[in-house]
Amino acid sequence: MSLEELVSKYIGSAERVFCEINIAKTGPNIDVLGVKKVLEFAKAYLEDAKYYRDKNKLEVSLASVTYCEGLLDALKLLGAVKFEWPVKRKRKSEK
Numbered sequence: 001m002s003l004e005e006l007v008s009k010y011i012g013s014a015e016r017v018f019c020e021i022n023i024a025k026t027g028p029n030i031d032v033l034g035v036k037k038v039l040e041f042a043k044a045y046l047e048d049a050k051y052y053r054d055k056n057k058l059e060v061s062l063a064s065v066t067y068c069e070g071l072l073d074a075l076k077l078l079g080a081v082k083f084e085w086p087v088k089r090k091r092k093s094e095k
Contacts, residue, residue, distance in 0.1 A: 003058045010065040011053065013086050014046050017072060021083040035080045042071040 001009075023035055049065035052058070075081045 003062065004053075007049070007053050007058050007061045007065065010062065010069065011046065011049050014042075014049075014065055014068050014072070016086050017083045018043065018046070021072075021081050024079055024082050030078060030080050035075060038071055038075055039081075042068045042075075045071070 021039070023032060023039075045064045045068035049061045049068065052061035052064060072081070072083070076083065
């Protein structure tokens with residue numbers, strides 16, 4: 001897989017998560033406004049990734065989208081949001 005294909009795959013996965021993400025009913029130690037702020041940062045990293053991909057700066061794009069994924073994963077681990085990362089289904093010939 002080329003770097004360009006990898007970047008596009010990660011960006012597509014993150015875009016899909018943002019379409020489906022739900023903020024969880026949080027416990028007393030997690031502030032919903034704080035969760036929303038972190039989601040804003042994650043979206044900004046995703047937009048940066050798309051910008052740099054379009055400028056053919058693929059290394060920067062990949063770094064940006066992985067920051068986005070890291071923030072989303074951290075929120076998920078804290079139980080602040082609910083989502084599933086898209087997974088590629090294996091073709092019958094790959095099983």
